[in-house]
Amino acid sequence: MTVHRVGLVVHQGRAAARDAALTVRAWCEAHGLPCTEIDVWSTDQHRRSGREEAHAAGDPDLVVTLGGDGTFLRGARIAVKTSASVLGVDLGHVGFLTEVPVQDVTAALDAVHTGHALVEERMTLTMRASRPPEIPEELESFLCFGHGPALPPPPVRPESTEGDGWGLALDVNALNDVVVEKLARDHQVSAGVYISGRLLAAYSADALVVATPTGSTAYSFAAGGPVLSPHMDAVVFTPIAPHMTFNRTVVAAPDEPVALRILPHSGRAAVTIDGQLRGVLDPGDWIGVYRAPQRVRLIRIHPTDFYGRLRDRFRLTDAPATASDGESAPFFFRPDSPVPPDLAGLRLLPPTAAR
Template structure:
């Protein structure tokens, strides 16, 4: 695709990200492409809704993120608003989302501009709620932790000011997860969890989350949830420190919504999307989480070796007894074409880190 407008999301606290941003701006100047910094945290100013950011940037068709997975999530929030492509430049340590080493950012922009890339579809989560979400005035000071201002609560979509028993549709998406969690250490949340319209169980827990396959390697993984290929489509429900015997994750089909209703005996609960506090629920209120009708489109420059990255980034080690067998050979040879009965399968590239930039 010929890039006309670039939105740039930068991790301002990392010198290498600032240096890479200069490379992106120089590339845009050379190719007569408008480049605008977006989601900038200015002192004393609130953060803006995705539509406001994109309108100010001239509706960019490519979002470039310079940082780790957290920065990529910031860019994904914006790209999801107008179906822009998002290109993640890797400056993180344990990231699964970013694609391009920082030294190759100029080559990656060339590849996008010359349409030598593919758009990988990543499932997003959307939300309905029993009422508009709000953040109490005193919450911002408690939740900052040096991370910058909070995002505003998601607004109600214009076409759905009232939703009756179906709730109201919120203008919010999540790439990783939607989390309902307790606000104080001494009081767990009590939540009725519904899957595909039926009550699964009522939980008392520190938190309950609904994750995408992309988010299965984030908070859900830390809470004991399963690792799911990002190419899959599913909703993963995982309780965090539940006070009950059934503490397993539940993997639902993409067309099976998951609803979380705060029970009357519960305290207040925070609603977070991709790690960002977006509102507070009171007893009796609920949120419904479901697959968004439109996925995120992430730039990929070649085949993605997700399982190789999983082994590397999570530093997986082999059992001592298995390691005694020596270095493991590939199950199938990757240096020759696949036989007919395997041609339909997705197998890793011959070189896991190779991508066709040149």
Template sequence: MTVNRIGLVVHGGRAEAVDAARTVRAWAAVHGVPCKDIDVWNDGGRHSSDEEVAAAGDPDLIVTLGGDGTFLRGARLAAHSDALVLGVDLGRVGFLTEVPARAVEQALDAIRDDRFTVDSRMLLTMRASRRLEVPSDMEGLMRYGRGPLLPPPQVRSDCEEDTEWGVPLHLYAVNDVVLEKLSRDRQVSVGVYVSGRLLASYSADALLVATPTGSTAYSFAAGGPVVSPRADALVFTPVAPHMTFSRSVVTAPNEAVGLRVLERSGQAAVSVDGQVRGVLEPGDWIGVYAAPARLRVVRLAPMDFYGRLRERMNLTDAPAAVADGTPPPLWSFRTPPPGDMAHLSLLPATLPGAEDAEPCAEAEDDDVAPAHGRA
């Protein structure tokens, strides 16, 4: 692939991320590729994705240097510009990032030489009954010590506004869209719709709609299912609901999930990938659905998602099962699969580069609020 311009999203609080950024800049200089830092915190404020991408000259490759929180920042930018995103792993969990910092130069060589595949991930977008804004007197409370909020989402110019279907918002969620209570002593009451039909009314701390990628983040912490990132689905999960039915609901990708704040409910905050983007009043609503755009992630080798799940979540085997024997690490053989299984996705016995793998750094990635977990 011809790399015409690189955008860098760096976790500036980590020395190893700053060092890796120097390596990327040096590689870009050797190969004559313009390289520019993208920093949503510039000039004491925060900027929209369109502003950031335009300032960086519309890069076709965005490299993130940090943990999964830093990756989410870069992914938000990449989704708006249809750029590829390469995640360099300097975090603690690392479900999203692809390569260790010491291998970033080799990763860039592989991209230049077309020795990579593209992992296409589902994104979420939404409409709302009105434009999203955070009241000025609440902004200080919503910062969580992380500086100014992102600006209000812009209205999409390529979609028609409609009094019944609402305002189309120009934003993408990699992990999740969350509707959460603002008052500590009062839950939010919300009517939840799937494909236009009322599913149930919930009184809960929060209600979230996640992508398969985000199923291992906040949704997982709230008791939701683990969904393969290769799947296309919406995962609705209530958080601490006051009702008997507290299960997640997994919908088809063409089934929208609507969340309407009930008339006597308190206010509710709308968060996108852990970033507060607006406050809803009783009677307001949002509709969350699969975005027409996709996130395009660089993969240099087959992703062992379930191996990562076992390792990063510290999954252990049931004592009774261990007493009955030890399973082999892979359910596959070194010979090709038989014809009736040839269409399946089965990992090879040894993953390329597995012998070079190294554990993630234990430093916390402070780009994502801890309550929202990791992707």
């Protein structure tokens, strides 16, 4: 890919991220590329939607994030609006989404610039809602815990028409998940959950998560949901602490939408998108969550070793019995010799792929 303008999203609370920003700026200067820092927390005006943020930064075609997964999600929210690619530099605690170690940042930028980087596309979710989402003013004060004011509710897409019963199409993309969670401590969310327009069940729960395969390792995973390969498309529905016997995840096909309709006796519910509060639902309101046409383009300098990363970042441990049986399982299980024709279409990592 050719880069014309770089956007920088920096975790300003972290010295190593601020230092890495100087490195990226110096690299851009050396290559004659404009580099705009995107202050996603800017409070001198209202916080901007992803599209506004991208335009204000001159529509960069590469967004570099310097921080953890939260910083990466903030960069992805902006990049997806203009089909820019995202290079996530790992300066966080878990760093599941950020694959480039900080010492490789210049090499990664070189790889992008010379067309040697790989671009991996990840599925995102978008939404429709029964009414334009709003965040009541009184909720703002709870959100200002160092981060600054909340993002605005997702705007309604201009082409969306009201009154046909299908709700309003929102201009929003979730890389991880759309979560409907209880707002009042003492009142669960009660919602009818519909997949492809059919009632799966009415749930009473702390929260209901609709996740992408990328998001399957985030909140959905913490609630016992399965790990999905980020290379696939699917819509993952996981309830959090449902007060009922059926508490399993349902993995729907990518063209099967999941709708959540808040029932009359439910408590109010917050809608969070990739961890950010973006609206509040009252009884009678509904949202539909479905695969978006837009994808997040992730820059990779090596083919993603998702399962190696899962083992590494989640500190997966081997069964104790296998450890006492002598030789432990090798990290790689593939021969060095050429791939036979019948295996040629399979995703097989090089023998010593980086994590």
